[in-house]
Amino acid sequence: MASVTLENVSRMYGAVTAVDNVNLKIKSGEFVTLLGPSGCGKTTTLRMVAGLEKNTGGRIAIGDNVVSDSDKGYFVPSERRRLGMVFQSYAIWPHMTVFDNVAYPLRIRRRPDTEVRDRVMNALRLVEMEQYAERPSPALSGGQQQRVAIARALVFEPEVLLLDEPLSNLDARLRTQMGDDFRALQQRLKITALYVTHDQAEAMALSDRVVVMHGGKILQVGAPEEIYRRPENRQVAAFFGTPNLLNATVKDCRPNGGQYFKLSVEGQGWSGDCHAATEMPKGADVTVMVRPENLHVRDAGQVNGDLSWSGEVSQAIFRGSHRSIMVKTPAQTLHVEASSLSNVDIGRPVTVAAPVEAAWAVRN
Amino acid sequence: MTIIHNRPLDDIAETAPTIAGNAFTRAFSGGSLWRLIGMLLLILILGFLTIYPLAMLLYGSLHSTPPGMAGEFNLNGYRSIMTTQNLIVLANTIGISLAKTIPSLTIAVFLAWIVARTDTPFRGTLEVLITLPFFIPPILTAMAWGMLANPQVGVINMVWRWATGATDPLVNIYSYGGVIWHMCQYSIPFLFLFMVDAFRAMDPSLEESSRMCGASRWTTFRKITLLLMLPVLTSSFMLSFIKGIETFESALFFGLPAGIKVITTDIYESINHRATPDYQYATSLSFAIMGLMFLLVIWQWWMLRGKSFQTVTGKGFRPSVMELGPWRWVTFAFCVLFFFITVVLPIGQLMLGSFFRFFGFYTYDMLTLEHYRAVFANSEFWRAVRNTMVLGLLGATATMALGAIVAYISVRTRWRGRNLIDSMAWLPWMMPGMVLGVGFLWAFAMLPGPIPIYGTIWALLLAYIALGTPVSVRVMTGAYHQLSYDLEECSRVHGATWAQTMWRIMVALAWPAFAVGWVLTFFGIMRELSASILLYSVGSETLAVVLMKLWANGNAEQVSVIGLMMMLLVIVFRWVQLSFIKSRISKL
Ligand SMILES: Nc1ncnc2c1ncn2[C@@H]1O[C@H](COP(=O)(O)OP(=O)(O)OP(=O)(O)O)[C@@H](O)[C@H]1O
Numbered sequence: 001m002a003s004v005t006l007e008n009v010s011r012m013y014g015a016v017t018a019v020d021n022v023n024l025k026i027k028s029g030e031f032v033t034l035l036g037p038s039g040c041g042k043t044t045t046l047r048m049v050a051g052l053e054k055n056t057g058g059r060i061a062i063g064d065n066v067v068s069d070s071d072k073g074y075f076v077p078s079e080r081r082r083l084g085m086v087f088q089s090y091a092i093w094p095h096m097t098v099f100d101n102v103a104y105p106l107r108i109r110r111r112p113d114t115e116v117r118d119r120v121m122n123a124l125r126l127v128e129m130e131q132y133a134e135r136p137s138p139a140l141s142g143g144q145q146q147r148v149a150i151a152r153a154l155v156f157e158p159e160v161l162l163l164d165e166p167l168s169n170l171d172a173r174l175r176t177q178m179g180d181d182f183r184a185l186q187q188r189l190k191i192t193a194l195y196v197t198h199d200q201a202e203a204m205a206l207s208d209r210v211v212v213m214h215g216g217k218i219l220q221v222g223a224p225e226e227i228y229r230r231p232e233n234r235q236v237a238a239f240f241g242t243p244n245l246l247n248a249t250v251k252d253c254r255p256n257g258g259q260y261f262k263l264s265v266e267g268q269g270w271s272g273d274c275h276a277a278t279e280m281p282k283g284a285d286v287t288v289m290v291r292p293e294n295l296h297v298r299d300a301g302q303v304n305g306d307l308s309w310s311g312e313v314s315q316a317i318f319r320g321s322h323r324s325i326m327v328k329t330p331a332q333t334l335h336v337e338a339s340s341l342s343n344v345d346i347g348r349p350v351t352v353a354a355p356v357e358a359a360w361a362v363r364n
Numbered sequence: 365m366t367i368i369h370n371r372p373l374d375d376i377a378e379t380a381p382t383i384a385g386n387a388f389t390r391a392f393s394g395g396s397l398w399r400l401i402g403m404l405l406l407i408l409i410l411g412f413l414t415i416y417p418l419a420m421l422l423y424g425s426l427h428s429t430p431p432g433m434a435g436e437f438n439l440n441g442y443r444s445i446m447t448t449q450n451l452i453v454l455a456n457t458i459g460i461s462l463a464k465t466i467p468s469l470t471i472a473v474f475l476a477w478i479v480a481r482t483d484t485p486f487r488g489t490l491e492v493l494i495t496l497p498f499f500i501p502p503i504l505t506a507m508a509w510g511m512l513a514n515p516q517v518g519v520i521n522m523v524w525r526w527a528t529g530a531t532d533p534l535v536n537i538y539s540y541g542g543v544i545w546h547m548c549q550y551s552i553p554f555l556f557l558f559m560v561d562a563f564r565a566m567d568p569s570l571e572e573s574s575r576m577c578g579a580s581r582w583t584t585f586r587k588i589t590l591l592l593m594l595p596v597l598t599s600s601f602m603l604s605f606i607k608g609i610e611t612f613e614s615a616l617f618f619g620l621p622a623g624i625k626v627i628t629t630d631i632y633e634s635i636n637h638r639a640t641p642d643y644q645y646a647t648s649l650s651f652a653i654m655g656l657m658f659l660l661v662i663w664q665w666w667m668l669r670g671k672s673f674q675t676v677t678g679k680g681f682r683p684s685v686m687e688l689g690p691w692r693w694v695t696f697a698f699c700v701l702f703f704f705i706t707v708v709l710p711i712g713q714l715m716l717g718s719f720f721r722f723f724g725f726y727t728y729d730m731l732t733l734e735h736y737r738a739v740f741a742n743s744e745f746w747r748a749v750r751n752t753m754v755l756g757l758l759g760a761t762a763t764m765a766l767g768a769i770v771a772y773i774s775v776r777t778r779w780r781g782r783n784l785i786d787s788m789a790w791l792p793w794m795m796p797g798m799v800l801g802v803g804f805l806w807a808f809a810m811l812p813g814p815i816p817i818y819g820t821i822w823a824l825l826l827a828y829i830a831l832g833t834p835v836s837v838r839v840m841t842g843a844y845h846q847l848s849y850d851l852e853e854c855s856r857v858h859g860a861t862w863a864q865t866m867w868r869i870m871v872a873l874a875w876p877a878f879a880v881g882w883v884l885t886f887f888g889i890m891r892e893l894s895a896s897i898l899l900y901s902v903g904s905e906t907l908a909v910v911l912m913k914l915w916a917n918g919n920a921e922q923v924s925v926i927g928l929m930m931m932l933l934v935i936v937f938r939w940v941q942l943s944f945i946k947s948r949i950s951k952l
């Protein structure tokens with residue numbers, strides 16, 4: 001398996017910039033996910049790596065070989081890039097059986113029949129589809145089609161596996177299961193995978209690293225937990241879930257011993273401590289992000305956190321796994337995810353608290 | 365489609381000497397030189413098939429003498445068509461076409477509704493029966509109806525006289541009514557074929573939500589169903605109207621004897637029925653009718669602009685079927701009646717005609733097989749069979765191949781010049797067979813001596829290809845639109861070159877559509893009369909031409925025999941086509 005390198009890669013459609021100066025290095029055996037809202041350029045990026053789209057700027061290399069360099073006008077067509085790809089529609093050819101579909105990449109390369117049979121059956125076994133080999137491919141369920149598409153993409157042992165929203169056509173339960181299965185397979189075979197999705201949970205669960213894109217640009221690259229807990233800016237912070245974002249001013253800033261800085265901040269009617277990635281001058285305006293699941297509701301006046309707000313409960317919604325509680329504070333209404341067992345009355349005065357690790361400040 | 369590589373050929377070798385791939389695959393995946401040559405070749409072929417006859421038509425209309433003779437350029441041709449008599453011809457043409465389109469559309473909508481949206485029994489079989497008349501060459505039914513509804517000796521009138529004792533005939537096919545009646549028999553199944561899928565594919569939830577809002581069934585039909593169908597109805601109307609103006613057979617058989625002229629028969633007459641053929645008049649008239657067609661096509665385009673066929677999504681739901689109760693036997697009877705009149709009656713007449721010594725004298729002692737013997741002993745007949753078969757097989761294959769290539773380039777690539785070839789392939793759409801025939805007549809005559817196409821079977825072949833190309837492009841365009849780009853791109857990513865992808869994916873997936881189009885084109889060639897009658901010469905007659913000649917000699921009995929043979933051929937082909945489609949659908 002090979003690495004993938006994108007250097008200043010751009011793609012213009014007329015005057016529209018679909019992908020804008022993307023730099024990314026995917027290590028061999030790594031699972032990297034492109035994540036972002038609809039139209040942010042994920043598919044375009046993937047297709048440029050696949051060679052289905054020409055980059056209008058920058059260079060793309062697979063392993064040590066440059067496959068596309070727009071300045072030199074150099075471009076290796078798809079079929080010579082040795083890739084595997086799973087399309088959103090699966091693109092299972094309806095006129096072939098499951099076996100023929102999977103055998104295609106091998107037959108195209110004129111492999112001997114015995115080798116084709118062995119490798120196809122191996123690939124089908126990998127995705128637990130060997131008993132379907134002789135089925136006409138239209139007679140498959142969505143999940144089965146997806147597995148055939150993966151088998152076909154893997155059968156030639158491609159340099160890199162590209163996947164464009166491969167799970168989005170499946171129902172929620174199957175999606176989780178197929179995702180976990182695929183991740184296990186990827187780790188077992190040490191496949192380099194570039195994966196496109198707009199589903200945050202999927203990206204978190206599967207990837208080694210997540211690339212958050214917006215408007216054709218990369219906003220942040222990092223491990224899922226990194227991106228979720230320590231976003232670099234307000235946009236990335238707001239992208240995952242529905243965090244509480246509070247405006248505040250820095251009162252004090254000091255290193256906390258580790259790689260972060262500890263800030264004392266003050267907002268409208270509240271104050272406390274939080275972490276930040278960089279040093280901030282006193283008086284700087286920052287946004288403090290606190291995730292709803294890290295907030296706790298206590299009786300009024302009871303303070304045992306590094307940050308606290310007092311207010312009254314304005315809304316409580318039972319959601320099965322948890323209870324969404326809205327607490328109205330002088331600063332703004334805070335969204336708290338409490339245990340579904342906790343029961344609070346509307347209008348009750350409470351204190352909302354969070355530990356210092358749960359609060360993350362980014363510069364405005 | 366984005367698999368486009370604009371680099372010169374040597375570029376790859378220069379910058380990436382390590383990359384493998386032979387010259388052939390490289391040429392077709394990346395070489396703009398080969399692509400350029402291919403496109404030029406295609407433009408040349410299409411140009412010869414469409415632009416060249418058109419240009420010759422214009423030349424002929426401005427030139428005072430037939431091809432090959434010294435003459436001068438003048439506007440006499442156009443002056444000579446500007447007569448009050450021709451105004452009547454024009455009014456006849458338009459009037460007859462309108463008069464057949466409106467009842468045809470009404471009946472076709474009714475039939476489509478019966479088949480697609482009601483619980484009428486045996487709808488599947490009825491659909492096959494209703495569409496059958498469309499595939500029968502019009503010349504056959506024209507001759508059959510000429511015998512059925514002949515005012516003196518037609519079976520219908522004979523039965524009428526016998527039953528009522530009247531002396532006047534009940535019907536006379538040689539009249540405006542006769543021309544329109546014969547055209548309707550083709551328009552109805554054609555329109556039905558054109559519309560029935562739209563009826564079937566309509567999302568029933570659109571209608572159901574109207575019912576839920578409190579609208580009655582009838583209100584829903586008026587305000588929702590009809591309005592949703594409006595784009596289909598409009599384009600059906602225009603298509604049928606345009607086809608009506610191009611029609612030749614009906615007016616030739618039933619109009620001319622009654623002195624009713626339309627533009628196509630007028631062109632035909634000016635070449636074939638005058639002491640000296642008036643080519644300048646014919647070409648000028650041809651050019652004028654093309655102008656008319658052009659205006660109609662523009663009008664059609666303008667009427668349909670921005671209107672989509674969104675209702676035709678057709679997957680995953682069954683349209684709601686209306687339960688008619690006892691009325692369903694009435695709708696059933698209506699469909700059967702239609703089939704009886706348009707297929708059973710003419711076939712019956714042909715049989716009747718083929719077994720009696722003289723057409724019109726149906727008594728026991730007149731029974732004979734001599735016409736069959738005469739036909740089978742006639743070498744001209746066998747030559748015509750061979751010509752028709754060769755032309756059908758070659759013509760359908762070439763037409764579909766051309767259509768498949770043009771459609772692929774215009775739908776699935778972004779190559780420069782794709783719009784040009786698309787428009788060139790579409791051009792014959794505006795040319796009635798008669799007009800194209802005149803154009804090719806001049807075109808072949810003007811070719812330099814060493815290319816002896818004129819008077820050979822190849823002349824007919826080229827004309828058929830030109831006439832069939834718009835339809836073949838349509839069929840293949842539809843087929844390609846249904847194949848997602850993913851199927852093609854997936855193949856490229858997994859290592860197949862452009863050529864390999866074409867062969868293993870596109871051809872493999874599109875060939876059912878190709879086959880269906882092929883059969884359609886074959887039928888089209890078998891029935892073609894208007895261009896054939898201008899371009900044939902001794903030795904290159906087709907079956908339709910032989911029929912025409914026999915008919916003109918008053919040999920209705922042998923006409924019946926040959927007609928029956930052709931009818932049989934049509935039914936066999938149609939059966940093969942239908943069972944083929946069925947097996948394809950059950951497979952996919
Ligand atoms: N062929 C094209 N011509 C013009 N603009 C295009 C074309 N293809 C994509 N774009 C534009 O480029 C941008 C990025 O498109 P892309 O398909 O990469 O989005 P995406 O992130 O995959 O979105 P989604 O999650 O909806 O699939 C979009 O704004 C889109 O409109």
Ligand SMILES: [Mg+2]
Nearest residue numbers: 042043044164
């Ligand atoms: Mg996308």
